[in-house]
Amino acid sequence: MSGQIYGIRAILEAIEAEQPINKIFLQKGLKGDLFRELEVTLKKKRISCSYVPIEKLNRLTRNNHQGAVAQISPVQFHNFESLVENVVQNEEKPFFLLLDQVSDVRNFGAIIRTAECCGVHGIIVPKTGAAPITDDTVKTSAGAVFNVPIAKVDHLKDAIFYLQSTNISVIAATEKTEEEIYDVNMAGPTAIVMGAEDKGISPSVLKLVDGSAKLPLLGKIGSLNVSVACGVFLYEVVRQRRK
Template sequence: MESKQQIHGLRPILEAIESGEEISKIYFLKEGNGVLFNQLKFAAKKAGIATSFVPEEKLYKLTKENHQGAVAVLSPISYQNLEEVLEATDLETNPVFLLLDGITDVGNFGAIIRTAECTGVSAIILSEKGSAPVNGVVVKTSAGAVFNIPMCKVNHLKDAIYLMQAYGITIIGASEKAEKSIFDTELNKPIAIVMGSEDRGINPSTLKTLDETFKLPMLGKIASLNVSVACGAMLYEVVRQRQ
């Protein structure tokens, strides 16, 4: 179930950030200002916490207390350290990892987590900035799978890619410019699949770091799939090759 725990007030939220509390999102008063208010905004941005600037009515829907122009929603999960996850993973079992490059839609995020858990993904890695928060919608859409799979947050996705490559993990992803199909790609080895954002796909700078690219066959008039559907197709091709 979703954690309903919240923190309201500028100083308490700032102290929560400084203490390393897992914050899913901070709602700021749209007209907010002042030294402490701006200090909190800067701290949230530096920590890569999702923010939203809303009218006062929204804040009072979140809490009836004196919010001072900010309400923070705590994350229902704790993120794990990627290097520790890699150290604990037996690479001889050919694990599969999932790297999410700018997935911001919470519905797609939850659906991806659910499919990842069902297909045996070892961990999901996402960037601190530009990623959807783990909130109630994600928990519900994932059918609770978010509690059953390690989730790792990193400062920069490319750093995670370089680290995984150092562990001998092949980084792959879909690209329209790829020459071979996913069905002609060897997936029975330690791999990490990169999924790009809903609007622009994999970031071009991230795409350059991939070891292999492939394409999903498109037989209709529409040129792209929903990101969660595309992710499901890829993961089940991994399952098929390993059966």
């Protein structure tokens, strides 16, 4: 499962070795040249970090952490462009899922599980703001996290442009549309975009998609949990393709 690396130099070496780092916790108020080097490297590599009290770091590890603890992902992430290229070359109808700032690890795990069951060829998430892959993610996914390729990108917008350049239609799941899910053609090469639990899909991403669709809500509650909504969208793609 996921593990930890502690100590500034050890973390710098892990970054250099391209270890799949989920997140880094840094001690508030810490100074020093090596610490500054780590901060600069994290910013350059767009690795998420949080500044926390030393008590938090002491709870994370009993070892000499030197003011820095990194959480390592239990899975290796795929190169986005290589993943898309491979799928396009080998699959008649590529099927991708993009997650825009989905931050809850259990929702992430549930989404991965459904994606695997629906035959999704790859999940794409941003490097910052997305839920990490933790032990809870692995458990909630029922192990599906090891079967579905996951790629991290600097910006989802660039990923959308790249998918569109390979003739993959990008469809946003959003209530900000008049089109219902059952009226949108998703039988061909398709990428579905799901938004964050609280904010939905960001406006800058919505401007780029090829189409959008919403779920009909017939009760008094105004929205579904993102993992449930995602399941409905993914299985609608499956339904359309089985016609």
